Amino acid sequence: MRAFLLGLTLVLWSHLSARDVETKPNDPAFARFQPKQAPAPQGLLLRPGDRLAIIGDSITEQKMYSRIIETYLAACMPDLQVTVRQYGWGGETAEGFKNRMTNDCLRFQPTIATTCYGMNDHRYTAYDAANGKWYRDNQEAIIKAFKAAGARFVIGSPGCVGPKVPWSKSGSEEMNLNLCELRNICLDLAQQENVVFADVFWPMLTLGWKATNEFGAQYAIAGKDAVHPGWAGHLVMATAFLKALGLDGDLGTITVDLANNQATAGGGHEVISLKDGELTVKSRRYPFCAPTGDVKDDNAIRSGMALTDFNSRFNRLRLVVKNAPAKEYRVTWGGESKTFTAEQLASGINLAAEFSVTPFDTAFKRVDEAVGRKQGYETKQVKSLFHGEEGAVDMEATVALTERARAPLAAAIKEQFVPVTHVIKxxxxP
Structure with a gap:
């Protein structure tokens, strides 16, 4: 009887724990992982005019997920008027940022911040409780400092590692189990401190598994060195942070009534004309325009889009066509044509997802390149100048001088964002 009760208890415990962890892929490789279930985002965290600080280690210093986020906010959510600074520092731990946060970041009075630490903090080895406490204490100190400064906060988990980290003797499973524990610590801290959690680790690990199954064993979600992701992995990371920020992704709807020769548009778009099925629209909001790329390429943003729900969740520019008498229609947009049924058009299609070449591509690229130039300078500003000879001699003068150099780079982002007039045919x- 005692053996039966013990067995029943274990069964009940396993069912309870299954409800408390994230859904796992059906693969024995995930058996040892226990990622605590994260709560769903609760509404828009960003506010108009926010000053967003994107903080992290060398993965942040790659200026890839941070660039996706800033370009998305500038081009796809221009009404929010959010400004961004990135604070990536190669090799850094949470403790490292804690020691420099007042001088490098808080002086600029961010109203909201994201962090992504844990890769260096996990020391590329198996988990141990003492190291976990050290990580937790430093993360907690950062959160409390930002809250004391009046900033909202998103604590991001670390990502995952790939099959073989060149500089570590530990196996990838042991390292990822360690990173999973640090992820859980981040989630616990978010709940304790009433801040928001961004789950980077579990999507990276599970989507990496999905990609190797779909695209081949050579696919490296965590990057060719097993730590620093390419563009696909950074798109996964950006998606995690955009979810945490509570963004909706409704980029507007364009509605055409063919029978009555009428069209309307909302969400930053204006109908200029409609004649013989040719619609001209002026848009003051862009879709997110990824460069063309192979979905099997782990260094392509479009590959990350194929793995995630980025387009359906954050990149919805819809075309709805009503009262269409024919069974099928050819829709031409940006030099590309695709065929849809009248039923599909009546339900609405996502132009941003359906068309790989768009009329926004050139304008979007200009905004994105301006973001890249500014973020590149921000690395130099903090790492080379604040923490270089100039800062050692006179920090306040260095801050003032570098801010004058940064200002036109920030202004250029807004200057490059211009309305786009485009035609949908x-x-x-027949």
Missing amino acids: IEPK
């Missing part, structure tokens, strides 16, 4: 297929 809707023709019945």
